[in-house]
Amino acid sequence: MTLKVFVDGQAGTTGLRLHDYLSARDDVTLLQIDEAQRKNADERRRLLNEADVAFLCLPDAASREAAALTEMDTCLIDASTAFRTHDDWVYGLPELADSQRDRLKTTQRIAVPGCHASAFILLTRPLRDAGLIPDSYPLSATSLTGYSGGGKQMIADYEASPRDPRLDSPRPYALGLAHKHLPEMRYHGRLAHAPIFQPIVGPFLKGLTVSIPLALETLGVTRQQLHDALSARYANEAFVRVMPLNDDSVLDNGSFDVQACNGTNRVDLFVLGNDERAVLMARLDNLGKGAAGAAIQCMNVRFGLPEDKGLAVYA
Ligand SMILES: NC(=O)C1=CN([C@@H]2O[C@H](COP(=O)(O)OP(=O)(O)OC[C@H]3O[C@@H](n4cnc5c(N)ncnc54)[C@H](OP(=O)(O)O)[C@@H]3O)[C@@H](O)[C@H]2O)C=CC1
Numbered sequence: 552m553t554l555k556v557f558v559d560g561q562a563g564t565t566g567l568r569l570h571d572y573l574s575a576r577d578d579v580t581l582l583q584i585d586e587a588q589r590k591n592a593d594e595r596r597r598l599l600n601e602a603d604v605a606f607l608c609l610p611d612a613a614s615r616e617a618a619a620l621t622e623m624d625t626c627l628i629d630a631s632t633a634f635r636t637h638d639d640w641v642y643g644l645p646e647l648a649d650s651q652r653d654r655l656k657t658t659q660r661i662a663v664p665g666c667h668a669s670a671f672i673l674l675t676r677p678l679r680d681a682g683l684i685p686d687s688y689p690l691s692a693t694s695l696t697g698y699s700g701g702g703k704q705m706i707a708d709y710e711a712s713p714r715d716p717r718l719d720s721p722r723p724y725a726l727g728l729a730h731k732h733l734p735e736m737r738y739h740g741r742l743a744h745a746p747i748f749q750p751i752v753g754p755f756l757k758g759l760t761v762s763i764p765l766a767l768e769t770l771g772v773t774r775q776q777l778h779d780a781l782s783a784r785y786a787n788e789a790f791v792r793v794m795p796l797n798d799d800s801v802l803d804n805g806s807f808d809v810q811a812c813n814g815t816n817r818v819d820l821f822v823l824g825n826d827e828r829a830v831l832m833a834r835l836d837n838l839g840k841g842a843a844g845a846a847i848q849c850m851n852v853r854f855g856l857p858e859d860k861g862l863a864v865y866a
Pocket residue numbers: 559560561562563564565566589590591607608609610611613630631632664665666699700701702703704837838841842
């Protein structure tokens with residue numbers, strides 16, 4: 552089978568990364584839009600509808616516009632925030648639940664998760680499903696992320712020469728505590744309330760780690776129970792690695808390497824801390840499992856291809 556594929560937003564950060572993945576494949580014919588026409592709605596409509604599968608790597612408003620231009624014969628895989636909690640779209644996280652791959656195989660509308668949200672949900676959803684965290688538990692999370700998460704403009708700012716020296720140190724943002732990933736974290740995490748989520752962008756290109764502190768005595772659970780629930784859920788998942796409990800070698804000289812999943816579609820999950828207090832951590836490449844890699848994985852699942860086709864578990 553050869554799939555006709557169009558990438559709407561092919562010149563952007565996610566679009567370029569997707570292009571790298573797709574151009575290496577022998578089962579894909581890429582439909583190209585003329586550079587000067589890339590925002591022309593008629594030309595985009597023509598290519599969107601000629602494709603078997605179209606990736607939308609666009610700002611939310613342009614994604615909504617693209618979806619309106621596309622008939623149901625084309626499978627859309629959208630990287631934006633626009634449809635991640637929409638009833639007519641399937642959330643593109645195959646590892647979310649046992650039924651998720653079946654849902655992905657039969658839909659023409661897939662919403663790829665946000666990078667922070669992927670990490671947060673992969674950590675928390677198995678614990679909610681196992682009853683280890685009640686739905687009303689006041690979860691909080693921080694995320695340390697590379698600057699490519701901010702797209703072309705943020706990359707240009709960080710890579711400017713000379714660079715604004717204020718960008719040399721990590722910068723907390725979204726301090727109104729209303730980050731755009733909260734709705735999907737709440738909805739797909741099966742939580743009654745959105746978490747308190749506070750990201751920090753640092754002066755490195757890519758790599759992301761979400762950390763979630765848990766008061767074990769308040770919850771009445773042990774780190775072993777948390778680790779067992781994550782290990783059981785992801786035992787057969789190629790792209791999710793639950794790191795050993797109580798083993799200092801999971802760290803990098805006692806601290807944490809945020810970039811260790813870069814160049815892969817892998818997520819590493821950690822249960823750290825002590826008998827009273829735990830911290831759950833998830834690490835991924837925000838341009839891999841956090842965006843373009845995840846989008847390719849969704850295409851593979853949707854079209855019955857080997858799920859790891861073109862995707863690396865190790866760099
Ligand atoms: N970067 C990341 O790590 C992640 C990004 N995402 C999401 O993916 C989407 C794309 O993000 P990203 O690649 O970072 O963004 P970029 O800003 O790097 O790229 C967006 C691209 O969309 C193009 N574009 C804007 N409006 C239109 C339009 N109306 N028609 C056609 N093309 C248009 C832009 O054109 P122009 O070249 O003229 O600017 C640009 O090339 C966003 O929704 C983002 O939130 C999701 C997960 C992670």
